[in-house]
Amino acid sequence: MRTVEEYKEALYKMKPNVYIGDEKVGRDDWRIQGGINIIKETYSCAVDPRYEDLCTAISHFTGKKINRFTHIHQSKEDLFKKQRMTRVLCHRVGGCIQRCMGIDALNALSVVTYECDEALGTNYYDRFKKYMIDFQERDLAASCASTDAKGDRSKRPHEQENPGAYVKIIENRDDGIVVRGAKQCITNTTYVDEIVSVPCRFLTPEDSDWAVSFAIPADWDGVKLLSRPAWVHGVQDLPEEFRCPTTELGDVETFIIFDDVFIPKDRVFLNGKETPDATAYGGFLALLFAHYHRHSYTGCKPAISEILASACSMAAEYNNVENAKHVSTKISHLIGTAELVFAAGESSALHSEKSPSGTQIPDEVLTNAGRRLAGENIYEEYKILADITGGIMATLPYLETFTNSEVGELALKYMQRNPKIDPIKALKIVKGIETLGCSDIGGILQVAGLHGGGSPQMETIAMMGRYPMKDLKKVAKYLFGITSKATIFERSENPVTPRELLKRYQKAMKFKQKIKK
Ligand SMILES: Cc1cc2nc3c(=O)[nH]c(=O)nc-3n(C[C@H](O)[C@H](O)[C@H](O)COP(=O)(O)OP(=O)(O)OC[C@H]3O[C@@H](n4cnc5c(N)ncnc54)[C@H](O)[C@@H]3O)c2cc1C
DSSP: OOHHHHHHHHHHHOOOOOETEEOOOOOOOTGGGHHHHHHHHHHGGSSSTTHHHHHHEEEETOOEEEGGGGGGOOOOHHHHHHHHEEEEEEEESSOOOOOHHHHHHHHHHHHHHHHHHHHOOOOOOHHHHHHHHHHOOOOOOOEEEEOOOSSTTOOOGGOOSSTTTEEEEEEEEEEEEEEEEEEEEEEEESSEEEEEEEOOOOGGGGGGGGGGEEEEEETTTEEEEEEEEEEEEGGGGOOGGGGGGGGGOOOEEEEEEEEEEEGGGGEEEEETOOOOHHHHHHHHHHHHHHHHHHHHHHHHHHHHHHHHHHHHHHHHHHHOOOOOHHHHHHHHHOOOHHHHHHHHHHHHHTTTOTTTSSOOOOHHHHHHHHHHHHHHHHHHHHHHHHHOOOOOOHHHHOOGGGGGGTTTTHHHHOOOOOOSSSSHHHHHHHHHHHHHHHHHHHHHHHHHHTTTTOOOOHHHHHHHHHHHHHHHHHHHHHHHHSSSSSSEEEEEEEEOOOHHHHHHHHHHHHHHHHHOO
């Protein structure tokens, strides 16, 4: 496994293809360091005895010990551990741990490449396996680029007026493919080694040129990373006494442009232009990436709710209202959501299925139900934080004010509320809450809480696509005297294998085509 220093060294050697505003910068730009400090935790915890069991796994390819963020889940236990690791690491960084997207995409690829080869005789899984072994050996970190620019939302890729709306294969060559297009809203790309690209929606037979998946280094020729960093205000000149984990962290979201990028064959994991029948697997891949990512959310979202609950309890102490009834009622909503979302993830691991590739797939209904509950509650949770803290979380003067020779002491004096909390501690509590709820990073986390892994409607579609509604209806049919025999209905007793799911999807897509004709 890599050390933190080796991770950073590899990063700083990359070609500068990061654009911030009108500047082109390298990975050593200070505005990227906050994100690096987050990924760093995933390397240091893997060798920390307190976290090692959660943060490492044994590779089923090589039998070697690897970082869990490079593991393809082989069992229920693996899924449980991934979820717990995500929760625990998010607690350490006050939000998103940021290394899950890449491995979520790779887990999806392990299933889909295998399925496609079995059905069509392609050789994607072998390529994928070779890539994956190298990924594990080098302990790489990756981003997942799924969300296309998408253009007109009501139209499929081949129907778009803007031909660049979805990443497309523009040329098939003997040694690889050339792709063109853009992916938007992609987390962590400026501080990871690789970009794993997968489609972002169901594809019809006419969308074969858009059925593409590949992995390339993030500084590959023709790749342009238009970046939007977020960091804690004033972090560069912060007095030592105010430095703490939250002040050192940050995030970079990236708008990736693939400007006619050549992808060597051994890095192509799906090519609908070459094998049109493989197009359906593009949609299946989009669905499975979202699925693994939503399962990761059942680890990180509970952590974020817990961080907010913890911050609320600090705020209540600061305001000396800790014993007020409404405060504990409000905090109980945060804890309740955290526990339910985590339970949904655990239960989806319990009811997970082994795919023919050997990769364990979490239960779809439970994962989506949990993820949707988290998304629906996100703004309510921040409302509770603002309610209990008061307006100061949005109006706090910059920290430098409190060390200013003229007004610093005065400012500190008026920060005091609960007489048992000294003003410096009080200031740290408010600054921490400002970072969580009312900063650039806090704003990003709120939208990520809603849209990350797909908009809430997409979770509903995924959930209901799998739900056995016909069987459920039988319960009412018996109760209303329409049938005489009671049905024993237990949703989890009716698993649908991924292969059956794919068949249903293929059928639905053909059906749509017929109607159109
Ligand atoms: C902070 C953050 C980090 C992210 N990180 C990543 C990442 O690392 N990798 C990645 O791939 N993606 C990432 N995303 C993208 C995320 O997955 C998308 O934002 C999400 O899938 C929603 O897509 P969208 O933003 O294009 O919104 P849209 O899909 O355009 O949604 C906007 C609205 O339009 C509706 N809508 C869309 N299409 C239709 C339709 N055909 N019919 C009816 N209604 C429709 C939606 O339901 C929604 O209400 C990130 C997003 C955020 C906010």
